[in-house]
Amino acid sequence: MEHGSDIEKQDEKDSVGIAYATPDASAKYHFDEIDLDRMQQGLKQRHVQMIAIAGTIGTGIFLGSGGALSTAGPLGALIAYALVGTVAYASLCSVGEMATWAPVSGSFPHFAARWVDPALGFAVGWNYFYGQGTSVPVEVSAATILIGYWDDNKSHEPIYLAAILIVMCAINVFGVRYFGESEFIFAIIKLSTIIGLIIVGLVIDLGGGPNHERIGFRYWKNPGAINRAGLVENISTDRFLAILSTIVQAAFSFTGMELVAIAASETENPRRNIAKAVRRVFYRIVIFYILGILIIGMLISYDDPSLLNQTGDAAQSPFVIAMNRAGIKVLPHIVNAAVFTSAFSAGSSYLFCASRVLYGLALRGQAPRFLTYCTKNGLPIYAVLISCSFSLLSFMSINSGAETVFNWFVNLTTVGGFIGWFCINLTYVFFRRGMIAQGFDLKSNIYHSNLQPWLSYWGIFWTIVFILVNGYRVFFAWNTSDFLVAYINIPIILTLYLGYKITKRTKIWKPEQMDFVSGIPTIEETEKPIVPPRTILEKVAAFLF
Known part of the structure; x- marks a missing residue:
């Protein structure tokens, strides 16, 4: 790869404010992240695979799916979840391919800075850090509300909140291995719950509940398959707008899929494990999200008044509503416990992502350098502690006066996930163009999708649409606060x-200027030899994980 003279490289690095080491870089301007990156590979194969399979199953599918059904109807919700699912899949395929080529700290903000523009890496990195950080107190508050399903004494809320906050931060402070083990356990709980709910829902629908009432597709006929938004008189247009309203709700259920790629530098055999995880994502989306939404749409009508009861606990879940109607009384408590672990898991994951992105920014000189400090066990302790400080905002949700400000503050990140997906797909387009221009064989990478670059184009198009239509309702009934909540993230990231x-x-x-070598560990450095399973248990584990 041609890089030009040392003087030209020095001038170029000075002008962009970031110095990526090239193989022949002078000592004065040498900056090789692999020399500073002190992350250790504490996540094992089973951790990564379970995080990939169940990492994003949370309150969005357990509780938020009821709001999606109420807004758009069973078919409308199914269309919205399927569409957002394809965009999430495209984004994960794109970041997965880049992460298997360069399993380094910083993930997609690092890739954006390295292969698109250092300014884009700075913008998307800080935007993502802020979005993940402010999502932590939301999940802490949600977990506290879920405990209220069993204890409705409001005076106990601060105690529960503080306990959840301390345990969540402790898991991340103790290191990636503790985080991996906790996520492994939570993933098993979430998988068991969603599979159990789908089976129970199917049994109820076919008349196997205590009341033996067969439902079938009754609610698809009456009141109908697609609800109306109530914004325009034309029925078809109004139904289309209802589906648009559900897209943002559906997106919350898919956020966090990129966690596997963010943890690449802390994963054993990162290239092999990330590739395996990405390949399994399609089936996860179809089975857990699409099938889950289909079952929910069969169990409850979109005009059921119980769907409008925003309690924040299991009573809000469409699965629980269906169980109660069928005469099943015990399972709702089990569901609430599972949703509690989901909220806790999501908060811990957001905290993990925020700290690793902040660490990656510091490595590139786009955040204070002291944040690059790691303990002897490879933990970026200062980045973790600063990310943990966001969780203190959860105490605002207890105070009635501050709750409105808290909710408005958090909602500023509504389109943050869409912006992240957009940058991932855009970066992949640049990455692919540079790889081809410099003669690299894309198919030689451990993970490569034959659907590229069309997947990334699909992701770019739809994320732009999602960002623009996110707050479309405000144009039918103007509200300045709602407009800011929906769109202020756009000027923030542009600024x-x-x-x-x-x-x-x-x-x-430019394609010929992109660096695909420096600071990137080789396959021999990251991948250990494959040890074939010998016992039956090892073969089962190899199949599952």
């Missing part, structure tokens, strides 16, 4: 991007 670009005078990388 971050343009501010860094103008200040540091960065340039968009």
Whole structure:
């Protein structure tokens, strides 16, 4: 790969404000992340695979699916979840391919800075850190509300909240191995719960419940398959708008899928394990999300008044509503316990993601350098502690006066996930173009999708649409606060991007300038030899994980 003279490289690095080491870089301008990156591979294969399979199964599918059904009807919710699922899959395939080529700290913000523009990496990195950080107190508050299903004494809420907060932060402070073990256990609980709910829901629908009432597709006929948004008189247009309203709700159920790629530098055999995880994602989306939404739409009508009861606990779950109607009384408590673990797991995952992205920003000189400090066990302790500080915002949800401000503050990140997916797919387009221009064989990578680059184009198109239509309802009944909540993230990320670009005078990388070598460990450095399973248990584990 041609890089030009040392002087030209020095000038170029000075102008962009970031110095990526090239094989022949001078000592003065040498900056090789692998020299500073002190992460250790504490996540094992079973951790990664279970995180990939069940990492994003949470309150979105257990509780939020009821709101999606109420808004768009059974077919409308199914369409919305399927569409968002394809975009999530495209995004994960894109980041998975880049992460298997470069399993380094910082994940997709690092890739954006390295292969698109350092300013884009700065903007998307800080935007993602902020979004993940503010999502932590949301999940802490949700977990506290779920405990209220058994104890409705409001005076106990601060105690429960503090206990959840301390345990969640402790898991992340103790290190990635503790995080991996906790997520492994939570994933098993979530998998068992969602599979059990789908089976129970199917049994109830076919008349196997205590009341022996066969439901079938009754509610698809009456009141109907697609609800109306109530915004325009034309029925077809109004139903289309109802589906649009559900897209954002559906997106919350898929957020966090990129966790596997973010943890790449802390994963054993990262290339092999990430590749295996990404290949299994399609089946996870179909079985747990699409099938789950289909079953929910068969069990309850979209105009059921119970769906409008936003309690925040198991009573809000469409599965629990269906169970109660069928005469099943014990399972709702089990569901609430499972949803509690899901909320806790989601909060812990958001905290993990926020700290690792912040650490990656610091490695590239786009955050204070002290955040690169790691303990002897490879934990970026300062990045973790700063990320943990966001969880203290959860105490605002207890105070009635601060709750409105808290909710508004958190909702500013509504489109943050869409922006992240957009940047992932955009970065992949640049990555692919640079790889081809420099003569690299894309198919030689441990993971490569034959559907590329069409998957990334699909992801780019739909994330732009999602970002633009996110707050469309405000244009039918204007509300300044709702408009800001829906769209303020767009000027925030543009300000971050343009501010860094103008200040540091960065340039968009040309295909022949992209660095696909420096600071990236080789396959021999990351992948251990495959040990074939010998016993029956080992063969079962190899199949599952």
